[in-house]
Amino acid sequence: MFNVLSDIHWLSVLAAFAAYFMLGALWYMVLFPQMYKVSLGKANEALNNESALFVVGPGVCVLVTVLATTLLFYALHITSYGDALRLAAIVGVGYLVANTTNIAINPNIPRPLLYSSITSSYHLVGITLTCLILAAMK
Template sequence: MLNVLGNINWFSVLVAFVVYFLLGALWYMRLFPQLYKVSLGKANETLQNQSPLYIAGPGLCVLVIVVASAILLYALGIDSYGAALVFALVVGVGFLVSNTTNIAINPNIPRPFLYSLITSSYHMVGITLTSLILVAMR
């Protein structure tokens, strides 16, 4: 499967990474900041998320998601938008949504389903955009 590394358009990986990463900033800082705080039980608090860890950590995770997606898309020979959308649905629901929900269901997150809804929908949009970008720039 790793034999496709030489075939990947790495510029498309960079573009998809930037889009997915900036989507996260938009999602959590502009579109749903208050709902996100409510899901964490911190509705009336200022989140302490300005350190480099809270910027670089999600960025690194998104990079891993995008690179793994590129490897799979190329290895599976996905080269149409329809197939890219199916891929996004399978990877999104099968891995990203289920893992996000699993992480959310713990005693430290008081509103696990709200947290999962916000974060899972971010990942579904992110993986869909990633898949479409990678196929468009293949």
């Protein structure tokens, strides 16, 4: 079932990774920077996120997510946009939203539901883009 490595269109993986990763920059730096800071209890502070860890770390995590989703995409023989959207919903809600919400329910995150809303929606959009790109370039 998972002998799909030779079938994968690797350029689609690169495109999906780039889209998901760049979405993160747009999401947290342009669309929701203040709400994100509020969710962390740092509304009036500058976030200390300029080190390489805060750029490379999320990039590696997004790459792992895209690769795992690609393996499922090919193993499940997804060929239509409808099936791609269903996979995005299953992976998005079943893993990404659930895990993000679990992480947010933490005494160190003062606004866990706001944090979860911002970050979960980012991952839902990112994984949806990933699955649509994989379907378009298969």
